[in-house]
Amino acid sequence: MRKTRILMIHETAKIHPSAVIEDGVKIGANVTVGPFTYIGADVEIGDGTEVMSHVVIKGPTVIGQDNRIFPFAVIGEECQDKKYSGEATRLVVGDRNVIRESVQMHRGTVQDRGVTTVGSDNLFCVNVHIAHDCVVGDNIIMGNNATLAGHINVEDYAIISALSAVHQFCTVGAHCFIGGGSIVVKDVPPYVMAQGNHAKPFGINIEGLKRRGFEKPELHAIRRAYKEIYRSGKTLAEVKPVLEEMVKDYPSIGLFVKLFDNSTRGIIR
Incomplete structure (x- = not known):
């Protein structure tokens, strides 16, 4: 049948x-x-x-x-x-x-x-x-x-360029830009540009943020957060309260705090 x-x-x-x-x-x-x-x-x-x-x-x-x-x-x-x-x-x-x-x-x-x-x-x-x-x-x-x-968690508006590879359990943050041929083995914070083997940060994806409507005060806040993370010499534990205070005026900074709270592999340096 x-x-x-x-x-x-x-x-x-x-x-x-x-x-x-x-x-x-x-x-x-x-x-x-x-x-x-x-x-x-x-x-x-x-x-x-x-x-x-x-x-x-x-x-x-x-x-x-x-x-x-x-x-x-x-x-x-x-x-x-x-x-x-x-x-x-x-x-x-x-x-x-x-x-x-x-x-x-x-x-x-x-x-x-x-x-x-x-x-x-x-x-x-x-x-x-x-x-x-x-x-x-x-x-x-x-x-x-x-x-x-x-x-892997890839957040909104991220760009991962050609020939790049991301290690398991990593997070690629929102609005970030990963350059071509990169090997990502730790979390990439939101808004950050990164490239290399292993990928390292080299600033904020300003042009991408401008295209998505971010205003100057918010861009300045994101730059300040980046400097706190990468140029202040502070540990992430010391940086986090600073960012939490910034969130009160600039909610977009909350994406940094969220990633730090959830990270299991640490962030790129």
Whole structure:
């Protein structure tokens, strides 16, 4: 007796005849799926998303609306971690992301949150790798061949340039800029520019902050916080009360305090 296939594909979706769609897939309105793409069971794809040719998507995975996924991307594959034993961990991707050729995003592990999370409005260039249990925010750019190991937190508006690699359990702070070819082995504070092997700080990402609407008084406060951290000769324990006082007038300084409170690897120096 032939098994009935359970598919939830919106009538406006356009699926190429050569694409392989497994049971238990949910595909929203105006989604397009290109030739020779494979979509495994327990995958949900939101309205307006474009999945091009030769893409592999495995579940459990949820992909939001209006994403563009380019050829040879592998989304939601099981993670590259020896402790993974086939558990039903997940990948969740937001909206309006551009996922270029050969990008890899892996599901989480039960030893952590059990889910890898990717936000919205991000650009992931060719061959970007996002490993298990990462939390990637919104409006992030990752250049060609940029790589995240497992358990990494990348905060909003961060830029990780081409050929850079980030060590597991690190945080890449909001609005920071990592120069090309960098090796990041400790946390990068928010707003900071860093580069090198191992990556070292070399100032504040002022131009990026200006483009995002930061006003002069706030920029001056962020510069002052940077000087307290890197040029005062104080320990982080001595710097933290100064920053906490600054937060009263400039809430953006709170991102420094939050990172210091949550850091497990220490910050780049």
